[in-house]
Amino acid sequence: MRCIWVIFIGFYSLLFCGSCSNESVQQYEPTPLQLNIPPLFEQNILAPIIPSSNPLTVEGVALGKKLFFDPMLSGDNTQSCATCHAPQNAFTDETRFSDGIDGVFGNRNSMPLFNLAWNYNERFAWDGRELSLERQAFEPVTNPIEMHSNWQEVAIKLQEDSEYPILFNLAFGTSAIDSTLVTKAIAQFERTLISGNSKFDRHLLNQETLTPEELNGFNVFMDEARGDCFHCHGNANNPLWTDNLFHNNGLDATFTDLGLGAVTGDPSDNAKFRSPSLRNLRFTAPYMHDGRFATLDEVINHYSEGLQASATIDPLMKKVDQGGVQLTDQDKADLKAFLLSLTDVEFVSNPDFQNP
């Protein structure tokens, strides 16, 4: 009997010691990365959304950047994410619609990519159909009019590559590549795309002076009796320059693209699209969800004289019966000058965001 107890105690002692020695082996952890948050963001708005299931790491962001620029994600190895989201265009492209690997064009303008971690309600794309950045990154790879691939093929290609298994291991502690890890890495990189250094930002930081035209343009933007742009596009206390919400801004009297309405199934959401940020407009033409306006002048003219009434037009659209807010030529020119003061040249040339 005594012998059994000795064996019993001995066995558990061994287990105990074994568990101790396991704990002393250091598990590999990738290096945590803190976002480089601009001062006006830090001072004025809530912290960015970083999902606990996909924390930012140095290795994850580096991998995401490589994947973002890698045409291996497309069916015929000709297109990467950057094909339609080019750094020099604030991560959109210059065409009204983008063509996929088969030369087929979509019906939406490619959205610029920056300050995505501050989209607090996490509805992405023009119509809000993607409920996280990770999910958004999942879609274009298999979309038949975009990259027209499938995730099994992509995973195999990456797995057979000489570098990727090592990079995935560094980023996620495993070299077994799948769509979940690919989209996590791309989302990590996208969250680092931060634009917060425009002339207007520097003006707010007392580092630069606006011209009288830019200042008047800002007043047009903020004046409910003139532009009244601020209700949807924010103000000096919100450096995002978007509410990231969905509005029908009076583009059409009848709808061919239901936008958010096609996602929610609610007719009152028909023809509503996400307000884009007004940063970097110099680089992001053409404008609107369908890229119908080639120039900023056309955009401003739309709000001034071109509004179309419809059942879902936002009540914030003023003087719809007159076509819009009826800005003077001077106010239009100054409003454009102000909008261009939100240009962040450093962002589009940032070496951290260029093709590696």
Place this chain on the structure above:
Amino acid sequence: MKKTLSLLVVALLLFMSCPPDDSLEPETLTATLSFTHNWDATSVTSGNFNTIQYTNANGEQLSIERLRYLISDVTFIRDNGEAIIIDGYNLVDVTNAEGLSYTVPNQLPKGTYTSVSFTFGLDTEDNVDGAYLDLNSASFNVPMMLGGGYHYMQFDGKYIDDTATVTGFNYHTIRAVDNPGANPTFPQDTFFEVDLGPVTINNDATLEVKMNIAEWFKNPNTWNLNDLDTVLMPNSAAQIMMHENGKSVFSLGAITE
């Protein structure tokens, strides 16, 4: 053995020194304000938005498309006169069904309160431009040319105007302002106190705060949307009328303990 005995004695003493169970009941409670909305007693939620189905006191048919507002400085006055002021605010966003329930961060003593009240909007001391990161993130700001700070309420919708045209309205309440620009002036305060009256609460309680949206158009000023539909923020006379109408908008509903 001696050591074990000592420990037992100490434990026994500690046990005996415990008060009777009755006195363990907490003397404080948690209060929650629950915001509900109605149009002359007909319940309104975001599910009722976007359809022209309400008729205001002036006879205009209208819809609600967006409704969010700020309340602040909830105050409980005890029957001994002590005022418990909760320094803070809550953004009630009916459109997105957020902020409809506001749990007062302080524990309150049980008992009778001669008054429960809150400020609609922000008082001038609290209405500091850019001071609140969550409100900045929600783009609830007021332009500096109008004095800065924050909206008290954004209430948007559509109505059928005198020419039978469906037209938008923006019933936005802010601090009344004249001379918009670099040096605006303020003719009078337009935040106001809402007194819900006396309550007696002895357990954790939820107090329903009812907003009758129709009252914004009714009392004492019959609101004519054909005259006052948009660009009301720089219109101090309109702001003062909204302030007057707002005072009959809120009432105390059910108290659930």
